[in-house]
Amino acid sequence: MRIGVLTGGGDCPGLNAVIRAVVRKGVQDHGHDFIGFKDGWRGPLHGAVVQLGIPAVRGILPRGGTVLGSSRTNPFKEPDGVRRILDSLAKYEVDALIAIGGEDTLGVASRLHEEHGIRCVGVPKTIDNDLSATDYTFGFDTAVNIATEAIDRLHTTAESHMRVLVVEVMGRHAGWIALHSGLAGGANVILVPERRFDLDEVCGWVTSRFRASYAPIVVVAEGAMPKDGDLVLKDAAAQDSFGHVRLSGVGEWLAKEIERRTGKEARTIVLGHVQRGGTPSAFDRWLATRFGLHAIAAVDDGDFGTMVALQGTDIVRVPLAEATAQLKTVPAALYEEAKVFFG
Amino acid sequence: MRIGVLTGGGDCPGLNAVIRAVVRKGVQDHGHDFIGFKDGWRGPLHGAVVQLGIPAVRGILPRGGTVLGSSRTNPFKEPDGVRRILDSLAKYEVDALIAIGGEDTLGVASRLHEEHGIRCVGVPKTIDNDLSATDYTFGFDTAVNIATEAIDRLHTTAESHMRVLVVEVMGRHAGWIALHSGLAGGANVILVPERRFDLDEVCGWVTSRFRASYAPIVVVAEGAMPKDGDLVLKDAAAQDSFGHVRLSGVGEWLAKEIERRTGKEARTIVLGHVQRGGTPSAFDRWLATRFGLHAIAAVDDGDFGTMVALQGTDIVRVPLAEATAQLKTVPAALYEEAKVFFG
Amino acid sequence: MRIGVLTGGGDCPGLNAVIRAVVRKGVQDHGHDFIGFKDGWRGPLHGAVVQLGIPAVRGILPRGGTVLGSSRTNPFKEPDGVRRILDSLAKYEVDALIAIGGEDTLGVASRLHEEHGIRCVGVPKTIDNDLSATDYTFGFDTAVNIATEAIDRLHTTAESHMRVLVVEVMGRHAGWIALHSGLAGGANVILVPERRFDLDEVCGWVTSRFRASYAPIVVVAEGAMPKDGDLVLKDAAAQDSFGHVRLSGVGEWLAKEIERRTGKEARTIVLGHVQRGGTPSAFDRWLATRFGLHAIAAVDDGDFGTMVALQGTDIVRVPLAEATAQLKTVPAALYEEAKVFFG
């Protein structure tokens, strides 16, 4: 059996661990043959392929990024895209396809399976942890660890100068990284996209922290938004591709507003790409490896149109269509739970 | 309401995070009063207490160990132990007790609740992750990360000298740390207490790794045991307090046997206490913090005789008696899953 | 003998290690008495003091920041500042003063010693490593390690998307952090304040890296500046307090210019405050500790008006006036040495 593999969307620590597990198990236990498509859906679209056997996956387990490259190319938006994909799969005699990616990449896999009978198995990947049907996605734990270490470091510098430090972390539509790293790092305010924040309330927490003779750390997800009345700089907000309104540079905006309103010096740190690169945490390597092993099992069972997912400590299979139907966001109750540490 | 708190058994990264969450939520949201008992059950036994309020828990979230101290003292094994505990709780006017510990510590809490009506809530703690009824315990993720980083480091030194490196990790009765860190670190052999190992098979994996021009890493849980026929050094094995036969220094014994049988140089690294000290990983801080918040909720609901536990991403409550009834060991199927990476 | 201690300027990992060593040696070996001034020169100016004995320095060795607080207050710029300092020192019966800080803080100490006979010993502190007369200052090694780890992480994400990543590190007037972390992290371009860069040359290196099928990492010190002709956005540059022209946000500006000129996607990461907070590296703890021990020795020898400094592996004393006379910048020859790795 010849199996194609591709990785799409933003890179994420653990992608290589999935690829390695898929190939090791596929070749050693089942005698499958593999072909790697370069740069997500761009690979089958343009016929860009790489050899993918045991030698190609040697030593890649601890490496961040993806040896297959990635892109956000969507064949359904390319002229004649789907036909070219089908031709590619035929040309390279691909019996089944393992697609590793997020909502977009897996959405394509789901449609190719449903509309064109392509035998696809999906592996979920989102550093933001916002994919439904799985408890966690790999990459998320690494990102949270990196953000938490950064917050740890910032506490002492904040205290030394009695400044507010605003830390902007990833999370466009879901605040999982902000919530987890904020709680783990002992932040004094955590702001998430799921709940518009009230600047007066934020400034209240900041001020109360100073009153206790400590310097506050504010963790804000990049997609967090103030309440309408608070948004003075209208033009800084714009609609993104999901139709959500986003404030570009929310961390910097927030620091300025806090400084203006409380009279306390405030600085911003935008963690950015550092959160998504480099070696995966042990948890992410474990999860990615198990996802890879179970994706091969799904292929062998002929269980196409499914995605592997983590539920508790079990790897299960869920329909691709269901997994990509809606984002998994932070529930209100969980956010409320964290509030005892605010201020 | 006055709540007593104690930590028992071996220390574990995250204990302080539990204590902090318990006190922050208890004081701020419910106006409770706290008292810390020193060194596990030794505290109420000897009337050794410490003040436990907001100031005492400032800054302890990222710190390993336990500010309350710990011990393995079991009041049921001390002369007049239970009565002295009851007297202590009466003297300090303790309305409820939060006991943070493993099988032993929680077993005492369970009996005190059932036999003497003490209002106890348990928080599970075992670095080995071998407690039933909870998907994970805090400290485990930190230990796995430390072991994985060590294995990462050992790969290059093994390759440079083409040596076998045997890494002994924690896990007396359960191989969770060995299995997770071995998989995450790309080990070539993983040995766990749940399954007696066959030296010929181990040497076969070692040899096959060398044939592929790589140097093997063998991860062995401290409680792993060879098959009877393989155990030449009879006197090195002894029964521990659980009645299990244990081979003291299994890592060193294994390295010698591998060297003797394969003719390849083999060295041992015993990770030991480094795995259990120091700052908790982000995951462990998150889990410990949530356990603490939910323990207070259980107290407030009057839900005594229970233990908080993680199931999926939810914190639930389970009966203390059930949780301590038997160890959670590595299922055979999960161990088999890992074998594709052996050799 | 009563010794006052203060820390001035930006915080730096290792400040607490100096304070601890000073107090431990002073109290234990010499029976000195200590007084801590809060927030740099603001402390003696406003009579803000804290107790400073063995208990106050327990456990602070691995902690970033400074338990004494810091500020950039300069008594020579405050109304009646010097007289208020002198009054404070008299009031608290301070026999000698240990000032830990950079060019500004030590410049004040130097003038107080020369013009007013205050018995001062200086300990050099600059995270940028730009103080003359000492091979290294503590904090620098920590910052370089943090920047290097970030660059390590960014390589894989750059490769996965074949993007240019521009990493802006600290260094207003000297490029030591950029040079060291750039070399250690395998950067493909390193830009320092000491040498104006030529955008064409930078884009040439970027392009040549892509031609070799790799994605380039550009490390740029925050104080680096393009050649005049390249500076399209005139208004983005401004004179700072040293009279140097600085381009605010050079990293972001550079990424845009590279993207515009090469057609390759480019992103910026500004490491910012993360570089200066948190636990010091082993080297920085060692250096800071030795600085502290030798500062006490200088006080005991009555060797005032001096600063401790590292030369090779020895701690020596140099005149304060000399040490603060001019910045230590990256020599041209050293920068040229690194160029073999560009492109």
Next chain:
Amino acid sequence: MRIGVLTGGGDCPGLNAVIRAVVRKGVQDHGHDFIGFKDGWRGPLHGAVVQLGIPAVRGILPRGGTVLGSSRTNPFKEPDGVRRILDSLAKYEVDALIAIGGEDTLGVASRLHEEHGIRCVGVPKTIDNDLSATDYTFGFDTAVNIATEAIDRLHTTAESHMRVLVVEVMGRHAGWIALHSGLAGGANVILVPERRFDLDEVCGWVTSRFRASYAPIVVVAEGAMPKDGDLVLKDAAAQDSFGHVRLSGVGEWLAKEIERRTGKEARTIVLGHVQRGGTPSAFDRWLATRFGLHAIAAVDDGDFGTMVALQGTDIVRVPLAEATAQLKTVPAALYEEAKVFFG
């Protein structure tokens, strides 16, 4: 010009950084041709060679170990060894040899140069930092960081159980790693090979630490030895190849003696190989890279029979014979300096 490169002795983080710098500069700036000899002097002895060009050194900067392999083979101790080396160098038309190693490896290079006119340049490598003529060797800083992080972790676990923890670190003949990591980690006793320790004194420090309500950490170099009278277990000591008497397992022996004499529970942690593997610290990458660049410069200047060395912040050249004449050990004064922190 064709240049041979080899790495000998125990592996050390930074070896690959030297190799990369040598090749990058040699090829790009001088058009040299390279040949890699496998496994130290075993390579030219047996004619085991590998290609060594730009592609072979891609991506190896952050990797521990050595891509050339290593061994302790000494051609002067092999039958016909020197002649076989000379033949190999002639056969592969090697014009100059860069030998990267410690006392042994460089001692061979020195004799080959002096006695046989082989054009050798040495690069010093010893994780123990015990080579004369250079302030530091790469690998040492990494080892000290790893040991310090381990000590950091052990403090909290020691405190939680009020136990003595004995940490055995590398250092057979010199206590540099013990001294640096002990000071940086806040150890309460540091024992080095340069000074025989007195058990009563050690137990005194341990006891005084407990009296202050803290748990002691004892850092001991593997080559440290008790005073003669203290050495009860005579047979545990043996002469090593340098003619030094060594106590095998000094850490474990010490923990037992401390427990026996003070009545306090004591445990041992032997850090072992973890100290020498894995990614080099930023300092070690910087030092190794500069050593590599300057080794090529020495070759180009025809400055053979020399070793590159760090003095202050400069890379200089010293005669190979001088560098390997005697070990660099911890001076008594420096050890005394640390004692203020004992107890």
